[in-house]
Amino acid sequence: MRRLLFIASALIALVAAGCPLTIQVRCDESFPCNDGEACVAGACVRVELESAQVGAACTSDAACGTGLTCGTGFPGGYCLAPCGEGDACASGSVCVKELGRCMRACGEACSRPGYACRPVPQPGSSTWACAPTSSDGGDGGTVDPGPSEDAGCTGQVPLNERCAQACDCAPPGADCVGSVCVQTCTRDLDCPDGSRCNGEHCEKGPRLGEACRDNFDCPGVAKCNAQRRCTKSCITDQSCPLDYRCAPDSVCVNECTSAPPETVGLTCESSMDCARCGFCVSSGAVKQCRQPCQLDRDCPGGAVGACEQVGSTELRACRLP
Structure with missing residues (x-):
């Protein structure tokens, strides 16, 4: 009892004299220390971490030093x-x-x-x-x-190639996901040339109507036809992807969104011969490429009657000059 009173009196005297008093919490396997502390000689002590060691390679916690752990993942x-x-x-x-x-x-x-x-x-x-x-x-x-x-960023990485951050990717709007440049899309027009939309993101490969080597080159259920173009059969426009229409010969072709197709007036066997967005339509004894339309104003000049019905179908095409 006298010893405890002596120790208590000594502690009070030290504090009164201005001496710093450090109380260390005891620790062991049953009583671990808080984060940022280490158990040294049975007492929890604050650890000053070495910043240079954070991020270093390791195989175990011991390799990192006191207060750090090894993220083996x-x-x-x-x-x-x-x-x-x-x-x-x-x-x-x-x-x-x-x-x-x-x-x-x-x-x-x-x-x-x-x-x-x-x-x-x-x-x-x-x-x-x-x-x-x-x-x-x-x-x-x-x-x-x-x-x-x-x-800085390279800004030169093509789609589906390795990247470190989004601004490394060359296509505008592309993101670096899983260390690969990807670009979300809903239609082929959202993707750079040489790629197409698979309904979720852009992928390399020919679009409908573009050149192919075999069926594996073409998207989805499309086939590589005898003219070596990716072809998808259709019944209505709803059978085709966004921005495509079902031509009179039941193949999906691009909608014309700007200039008329360069093949207008040329003879053809199918709409695949009419390139980007043409219909192959019978004109007397021959078939010719025509520009699809819905209204007269969709045709060059926009004259009344410029957009006419194609045969017995509900489809319409611009009159040839």
């Missing part, structure tokens, strides 16, 4: 520090709140092979950090890192 491993309420990231790292972890910041320090400056934890996030350019596993050195945010 990252290619080659990734040293992470905790962050959140009351925990700030060290200089050179940023807090990804959705993960509750500090990651290496963008800039010159983001030079690890297979890593680049990207939005985290997913495309479109407002937080940018040094993150993998690929979701694939590995040693972190098998993927080209691409440009960091500070290094």
Whole structure:
């Protein structure tokens, strides 16, 4: 009892004398320390994290150092520090709140092979950090890192090619998803030349009416016909994709949205011979390419009667000059 009174008196005296008093919480496997603290000699102590170690390759927590953990889900491993309420990231790292972890910041320090400056934890996030350019596993050195945010954007990556960030992609409006340039679409006209819309995003390949080598080149159920053009059979306009119409010979052709097709007046066997948006229509003893229309004003000059009914069908085409 005298010893306890002596210790209490000594503590009071130290505080009264202005001596700093540090109380350390005891810890062990049953009583772990808070984030940002480490158990040293049975006591929880605050750890000053080394910013240079955040984002480093690792195989275990021990490789990262005190207070850090090894994110083994990252290619080659990734040293992470905790962050959140009351925990700030060290200089050179940023807090990804959705993960509750500090990651290496963008800039010159983001030079690890297979890593680049990207939005985290997913495309479109407002937080940018040094993150993998690929979701694939590995040693972190098998993927080209691409440009960091500070290094600027290339703006030259075509669709379906590898990218590090959205502004690397060449087509306007394209995004970098899963380290690949993709562009959402609803119709072929939304896509760059040389690609088409599969109903969700643009993909490489010929559109309906364009040149093909075999059926595998063509979209969906379209076939590569004898003239080596992608052809889709139809009954009505609803049988065709957006921006296409069902021609009198029951194949889907583009709607004319600007200039008349360059094939107007030429002889043809099918509407596929009439290129971009022409109908192949019987004109006496021969078939000729005509421009589809709905109203007189759709035809060159817009004269009354310029848009006439095609045979016994409900389709209409512009009169030939």
